[in-house]
Amino acid sequence: xxxxxxxxxxxxxxxxxxxxxxxxxxxxxxxxxxxxxxxxxxxxxxxxxxxxxxxxxxxxxxxxxxxxxxxxxxxxxxxxxxxxxxxxxxxxxxxxxxxxxxxxxxxxxxxxxxxxxxxxxxxxxxx
Numbered sequence: 279x280x281x282x283x284x285x286x287x288x289x290x291x292x293x294x295x296x297x298x299x300x301x302x303x304x305x306x307x308x309x310x311x312x313x314x315x316x317x318x319x320x321x322x323x324x325x326x327x328x329x330x331x332x333x334x335x336x337x338x339x340x341x342x343x344x345x346x347x348x349x350x351x352x353x354x355x356x357x358x359x360x361x362x363x364x365x366x367x368x369x370x371x372x373x374x375x376x377x378x379x380x381x382x383x384x385x386x387x388x389x390x391x392x393x394x395x396x397x398x399x400x401x402x403x404x405x
Contacts, residue, residue, distance in 0.1 A: 279314040279350055281343035283307060295339050305330040311346060316368025335393055369396060
């Protein structure tokens with residue numbers, strides 16, 4: 279799955295997004311395409327896990343993007359943990375359960391190693 283950044287950094291964000299992600303912490307380029315590595319619905323907001331422009335593993339609200347390729351990578355699974363985390367879709371080391379998701383969000387070293395191993399195994403794509 280690939281998405282394209284459609285929002286300018288200076289564009290006014292909905293309050294729900296501005297509260298969790300200030301403009302100074304948005305490391306995305308307008309018009310650039312990003313590979314989606316996992317998805318989550320947290321407190322009712324759809325978030326996409328991408329490698330941003332730093333490059334860092336990060337979660338960004340889907341509000342920033344248009345979907346430009348809809349295929350879902352093989353090996354992804356879906357879990358429905360409940361409470362604040364309503365859904366996770368991605369590789370098992372992210373989506374197996376809420377603990378797996380939390381480890382990835384907190385950038386646990388084992389989860390990050392698995393992420394980069396999978397990232398490096400995927401064939402590179404042109405922007």
